Amino acid sequence: MQNISIFFIIEMIGTVAFASSGAMVAIKKELDLLGVVVLGVTTAVGGGMLRDIILGNVPPALFMNPVYVIAGFLTVLVLFTVVRLNQMILESRSIEMYERVMNIFDAVGLGAFTVTGINTAVMAGYGDYRFLAVFLGVLTGVGGGVLRDIMAGQTPYILRKHFYACASIIGAIVYTYLLEFAGGDFAVVVSACLVVVIRLLATRYCWNLPKATKKKKEVV
Amino acid sequence: MQNISIFFIIEMIGTVAFASSGAMVAIKKELDLLGVVVLGVTTAVGGGMLRDIILGNVPPALFMNPVYVIAGFLTVLVLFTVVRLNQMILESRSIEMYERVMNIFDAVGLGAFTVTGINTAVMAGYGDYRFLAVFLGVLTGVGGGVLRDIMAGQTPYILRKHFYACASIIGAIVYTYLLEFAGGDFAVVVSACLVVVIRLLATRYCWNLPKATKKKKEVV
Amino acid sequence: MQNISIFFIIEMIGTVAFASSGAMVAIKKELDLLGVVVLGVTTAVGGGMLRDIILGNVPPALFMNPVYVIAGFLTVLVLFTVVRLNQMILESRSIEMYERVMNIFDAVGLGAFTVTGINTAVMAGYGDYRFLAVFLGVLTGVGGGVLRDIMAGQTPYILRKHFYACASIIGAIVYTYLLEFAGGDFAVVVSACLVVVIRLLATRYCWNLPKATKKKKEVV
Structure with missing residues (x-):
């Protein structure tokens, strides 16, 4: 029970971060209120929706218990109102601080959602299908952002x-x-923290994956 | 029976309007015949397809009884042929008249599809999940247009x-x-008409939702 | 058994061709390694995934037996490495030869996947729903490419x-x-070959579908 509560809190942190990332993309694209709400909420819950559709877990969980939808919706409303009341905020110093906090929240969300996705696959009886489980974990983590961008x-x-x-x-x-070799709680904590740490280190030190073609060097 | 017939007719009106909106987008983008057909038919039946997938109602109804697909297909063919035979029509006066009629048809379709979507959710036993029901109604109404645009x-x-x-x-x-407090027929008529009226008023008076950032005023 | 083996080989040829088409799009868009892998593998197996979701065949087959995913993944890795090691290859003569071979492979894949899609629909008991069966055949053939492009x-x-x-x-x-009038093997061979031949003739002779609007002629 204690575990569930803590996990619920970190999932909520992730929901807030994901919703706000979707809302900011929509605000920068000058979409209207509905566009901001749809993009924000989709980023927050879209990954889980895709996971449930692929698992045949329909209607997806988000519709049966829309607590994450409501959290995402409220996040978006607050963000929209703040920006609307104070346009300058988008170019102020506070936006930097805000983005730094959101970056950490987003990392926490990525860790929590990745673990949740795999747990959903395991509970549906697909724990032995490692590729499926990993895919659903990652999809839960990054699928909302992909839908947002599309x-x-x-x-x-x-x-x-x-x-x-x-x-x-x-x-x-x-x-x-x-999950195979250690207890569930231990596995959750280690894996989620690993995601958070890698994610934050990657942002801090600008880790990038290689590209096939190198950019031409600037002419001196 | 009488009700079903009338409802079938207004759904057909919506199908024609949605298919023609998809076809016009494709024609303006200079897609070829297949592109015009795919975009037109997707706009007409795509919302219902997404709804059925989310409900687990598979294969989606449109595939089991493709009467709306055929209606959308014929609409697209007629439109394609007319534009092909008379290129000037896209810049003529008649296009304004056409767009005014299609705007009304589209509003009728939006009302009919919204109600259909909710009815599908209720019949699948999810009437008590209000968020799901509302979402599926709206998805049925606007999902085809979203797929078209993507x-x-x-x-x-x-x-x-x-x-x-x-x-x-x-x-x-x-x-x-x-649906809770009144009879089904009454609920259908009132709600569908409400959608149509709001939709037409919104077009007529250019109702817009607020944006977070105001456009900079033109320099005088 | 013999049939299955041969069919497996032509599906593999298609997988390699589709994966490489996705990878090339990603390389040209300057996506990073992950982008190249995701686009390549999605092109290879995305059509079958969409087919299985629409059929209610979940989790989709590609997740339960990821042999095509692995084949696509290896194809992408090889391609990425070759381009990375030799940037000039993208502008060399060998790229023309490569594209000609891939065009043939791609045609073989389109034929194989189209037939596979219909077979999946028939085996799921929807053989009598011709529109559904044809749609699923085409979706299996072209769906991966559509996801790639989106x-x-x-x-x-x-x-x-x-x-x-x-x-x-x-x-x-x-x-x-x-399938109705002839044996299964005969039907497979004739139909798949028909797809390949039409596809290759279309590329060779630049067959195009008509568009609604003609391009304005260049001013002389």
Whole structure:
């Protein structure tokens, strides 16, 4: 019970971070209130929706118990109102501080959602299908962001740069192995923390994956 | 029986309007015949397909009884042929008249599809899950247009402007309440008409939702 | 058994060709390694995934037996490594030869996947729903490419030009009729070959579908 409560809290932190990332993309694209709400909420719960559809877990959990939808919705409303009341905030110093906090929240969300996705697969009886379990973990973590980017008309962030999705992939693989050899709680904590740490290190030190073609060097 | 016939007719009106909106987007993007057919038919039946997938109602109804697919297909063929035979029509006066009629048809379709979506959720036994029911109503109404816009590579219309999706949302919420307190037929008529009226008023008076950032004023 | 082996080989040829087409799009868009892997593998197995979701065949087959995922993944890795080690290859003569071979492989894949899609529908008991069966055949053939293009932010190739999807549509319709009147093996061979031949003839002679509006002639 205690565990569930703590896990619920970190999932909520992730929901707030994901919703706000979707809302900021929509605000920068000058979408209207509905656009901001749809993009924010989709980023927050879209990954879980795709996971449930692929698992045949329909209607997806988010519809049966819309607590995460409501949390995402409220986050978006607050953000929209703050920006609306104070346009300058988008170019102020506080936005930097805000983005730094949200970056940490987002990392926490990525860790929590990755673990949740795999747990959903295991509970549905697919624990032995490691590829499926890892895929669903990563999809739960990054799927909302992919839907956000497709709807916003930009190439999905995870395909373009940073180590973002890799943090989720590594955590997911580690989690499926830990589940076999260690207790559930231990596996959850280690794997989720691993995702958070890799994700934050990747942002801090600008880790990037290689590209096939090198940029031409600037002419001196 | 009489009710079903009338409802079938207004759904057909919606199918024609939705298919023609998809076909016009494809024609303006200079897609070829297949592109025009795919975008037209997807706009007409895509919302219902997404609804059925989320409900676990598979294969989606449109595949088991493709009467709406055929209606959408024929609409697209007629439109394609007319434009092909008379290129000037796209810049003529008649296109204005055509767009005015299609705007009304589209409003009728939005009302009918919103109600249909909720009815599908209720019949599948999810009448008590209000959020799910409302979501599926709106998805049935606007989902085809969202798929159209994603495939055409433009930010979905409903996220950008006008009160379009809000008409469907308001009608859907009203319908779920009316279903509890009033008879089915009464609820259908009132809710669908509400969607149509809001949708037409919104177009007529250019209702828009607020944006977070105001456009900079033009320099005088 | 013998049949299955041969069919498995031509499906593998298709998987390699589809994965490499996705990887090339990603490389040209300068996506990073993860982007190249995701786009390559999605192109290879995305059509079958969409087919299984629409059929209610969940989790989709690709997750339960990821042999095609692995084949696509290895293809992408090889391609990425070759381009990375030799940047000039993208502008060399060998790329022309490579594209010619891949074009043939791609045609073989389109034929094989179209037939596979219909077989899946028939085995799920929907053989009598011809529209569904044909749709699922074509979706298996072209769906991966559509997902690739949506994720890469470009209007799906099949909507823009060439006769690409039509080869699959014609083969799918012929196959559903042959299944009724002829033996399974005969139907498979004739239909798949028909797709390959139409697809190659279409590329060779630049067959295009008509568009609604003609391009304005260049001013002389």
